[in-house]
Amino acid sequence: MEEYAERLIVPWWLWLPGLGAAALLATEIWMGSTGVRAWLPFAVLLPLAVAGLWWVGRIRVRVAGGELYVDDAHLPVRFVTDVVPLDASGRREVLGVGADPLAFVVQRPWVGGAVQVVLDDPEDPTPYWVVSSRHPAKLAAALLAARDATRAATR
Structure with a gap:
């Protein structure tokens, strides 16, 4: 039986600057070029930003079965x-x-x-x-x- 559980997700308002920074960096790399340099920075950096923001918000805290679990540590x-x-x-x-x-x-x-x-x-x-x-x-x-x-x- 689980007595308490929560996930320490990143709030929506922090996703905006994170994705904005990735888009700004992709734009800096693009700088009006054509070919692969026109789309590759956006195709790589934006998914990396999404994955990074999801990863830092993945931590779960729960009390269950007589133990405290924090991510993969338990007490x-x-x-x-x-x-x-x-x-x-x-x-x-x-x-x-x-x-x-x-x-x-x-x-x-x-x-x-x-x-x-x-x-x-x-x-x-x-x-x-x-x-x-x-x-x-x-x-x-x-x-x-x-x-x-x-x-x-x-x-």
Whole structure:
């Protein structure tokens, strides 16, 4: 059963400058030429821009089966000690100068919120995960509920 899921897609308003930059670069290469140079830059750069924008927005965050999945990384919730929902300023503070270099971070600048997942795993030096989320309070609640359910099941 999946308790929480979201995808950190690129918003539509960021596609406009991305595709615009690709079109501008293709126009610069074209520069009024004829033949292959007239169409090849557009045929290559515009699909590359679409693929790149899709690729950076492919990250899925989900809580299912007693684990937190972030893209292809996963964390058993039994190691979670606390989850802190963060707004944009809280995320900036956690990822700022005092950030731990061993932290696991999946951050997307177009997503305002995040969660800090504090860990207690004696075999892993990672102190916490910071994961972008559009709904940090819901993600935090799902993680804590999954952790509590896992702990209750093991007793």
